[in-house]
Amino acid sequence: MRTRWNFTGLLALALLALQEPTEASMRMRGESLPGLANAEKRRSSESVPQGRVAGGTTSTEGNWPWIVTLQNIYSYHLCGGIIIDPNWVGTAASCVAGLRSSRLLVVTGTSDWWDLYAPYYTVDQIHVHCNFDKPLYHNDIALLHLATPIEFNDVTTNIxxxxxxxxxxxxxxxxxxxxxxxxxxxxxxxxxxxxxxxxxxxxxxxxxxxxxxxxxxxxxxxxxxxxxxxxxxxxxxxxxxxxxxxxxxxxxxxxxxxxxxxxxxxxxxxxxxxxxxxxxxxx
The missing domain is CATH 2.40.10.10 (Trypsin-like serine proteases)
Structure with a gap:
């Protein structure tokens, strides 16, 4: 464990409000997969975020002890993930396909992805389902193996x-x-x-x-x-x-x-x- 201080854009989102759902408009990752789209993004390029799940409510700290934020090496959120056991995290294949394991961080134990002091773990293996996107939109699941086991506590555990x-x-x-x-x-x-x-x-x-x-x-x-x-x-x-x-x-x-x-x-x-x-x- 170490302590420290990534559904992505579509080409025609401005038109979505006027469209019926189509194959192109349904996929939240658009032309680029979520992980790849933000792999080089840095916090310094944006102001402190204020947005949230559409129509959602703020979660109480510790209510989701198994959730993680997957981040790039610049500590920018790419996607969500879930702790399955101390060594393994589940996520969507579209979040990690095409990325090197060395470019990913798994951040645990916090409801604030900008938390400077949340524990983080490095990834040493990415296992994408062999039939991901075969056919399109199917088998969108992956497992991440961590270089060191996650330390469980009151706000961090497996699901x-x-x-x-x-x-x-x-x-x-x-x-x-x-x-x-x-x-x-x-x-x-x-x-x-x-x-x-x-x-x-x-x-x-x-x-x-x-x-x-x-x-x-x-x-x-x-x-x-x-x-x-x-x-x-x-x-x-x-x-x-x-x-x-x-x-x-x-x-x-x-x-x-x-x-x-x-x-x-x-x-x-x-x-x-x-x-x-x-x-x-x-x-």
Missing amino acids: TLADIDDLQEGEKLTFAGWGSTEAMGTYGRYLQESSGTYLPNADCQEKLQNYDDVDLGHVCVQMDEGKGACHGDTGGPLIDEQQRLVGIGNWGVPCGRGYPDVYARISFYHDWIRTTMNGCTIG
Whole structure:
């Protein structure tokens, strides 16, 4: 452990308010993946951020002890992540694909990603799902192996994974992140959270007017209009009322426009997670 003081832009976000959801407009990472888009960004290039999860509320310190902020070597937020055990962190593949492990930091134990004194850990291995984006928008999950184990305490611990698919229509699900409040907005400084309800895949496909990019490997969450995930929330945790990890932030129609947000379904990828952590590889 050391102590110290990254859904990303689309080409035509200005037109989104006038558009119906399309394949191009749904993907929050746009042409560039979230990690790559901000890999060289520095804090000094921006003022202190004030934005937050669209329609969210500020989380109480310690309420999300398993959440991490993935940052570049300049300590700039790239995406969210989740502590699975002391040596492993889960996130979206779109957050880390194309990046070197040496260019990533995992920051724990804080709800303020600008915290100068939050513990941070370096990454020595990146495991991106072998079928990431095959087809497009699918298998968006990755695991990070840390160079040193995370030290657990009152505000830092691992999460329980949902290993079976037992979600029920209308069930309350909650996510958290440091994302912006609007398309192309600045990232929030303080962790925000918001809740919605589980939407079965068939209903999700119909609402998004898309039948190719939501499958059994996805979880859809219906938010009220004005609430939802936004840029900077990719890779963050979706939890159920038992505080289990049921999803990892993937994509959606930014931001808070009343369409479902889409997450990687943890129960679907549970075997991949466990075999990868145990040194095996499966598709």
